[in-house]
Amino acid sequence: MDNEALRIERAGSDDLHILASLGVLLWPGHREDELTQEFALLMAENKAAFFLARAGELAVGFAQCALRHDYVEGTCSSPVGYLEGIYVLEERRRKGVAAGLLSACEAWARQQGCREFASDCEIDNTQSLRFHLAAGFDEANRIICFTKKL
Numbered sequence: 001m002d003n004e005a006l007r008i009e010r011a012g013s014d015d016l017h018i019l020a021s022l023g024v025l026l027w028p029g030h031r032e033d034e035l036t037q038e039f040a041l042l043m044a045e046n047k048a049a050f051f052l053a054r055a056g057e058l059a060v061g062f063a064q065c066a067l068r069h070d071y072v073e074g075t076c077s078s079p080v081g082y083l084e085g086i087y088v089l090e091e092r093r094r095k096g097v098a099a100g101l102l103s104a105c106e107a108w109a110r111q112q113g114c115r116e117f118a119s120d121c122e123i124d125n126t127q128s129l130r131f132h133l134a135a136g137f138d139e140a141n142r143i144i145c146f147t148k149k150l
Contacts, residue, residue, distance in 0.1 A: 050064050060097055
C-alpha cells in the first residue's frame with residue numbers, strides 16, 4: 001500500500017461519513033453522527049472546506065479549514081484562512097500526507113482572498129507543535145484559558 005500514489009482531493013457531501021470517521025480519531029470527545037451533521041452544515045453553508053488524502057480507495061487523512069473573520073492571534077488581515085483540524089492515520093505519518101493536506105487548505109484560502117493562514121494546538125500537544133513549526137508556521141502566542149462556574 002505504501003507504493004500507491006497519494007491523492008489530495010476536495011471532499012464533498014458523499015464523503016461525510018469518511019470525514020466523520022477520521023474526525024473522531026482527531027476529536028475523540030465527539031461522536032461520528034455529531035461530526036457528520038456538523039460537517040454537513042458547514043459544507044452546505046460554505047463555511048469550511050474539507051480535503052481527503054487517499055491512497056488508492058483508502059482515506060488516510062483529512063483536513064478541515066475555514067475562514068475566520070474575527071481577530072486571529074498574530075495576524076493583521078481579514079479574513080484569515082484557518083486550519084481547524086488535520087489528521088493522518090498513524091501508519092501514514094511522516095510521509096508527506098499532512099503537508100499535502102495543508103497545501104490544499106492554503107491554496108483554498110488563497111482562492112478566498114486570504115493573505116494569511118493560521119492554526120492552533122493544545123499547549124501540551126508537542127506532536128502538533130512540531131508539525132506546525134516544520135510546516136512553516138511561526139508561534140504567535142501561548143495562552144492558558146480559564147473558566148469559572150457562576
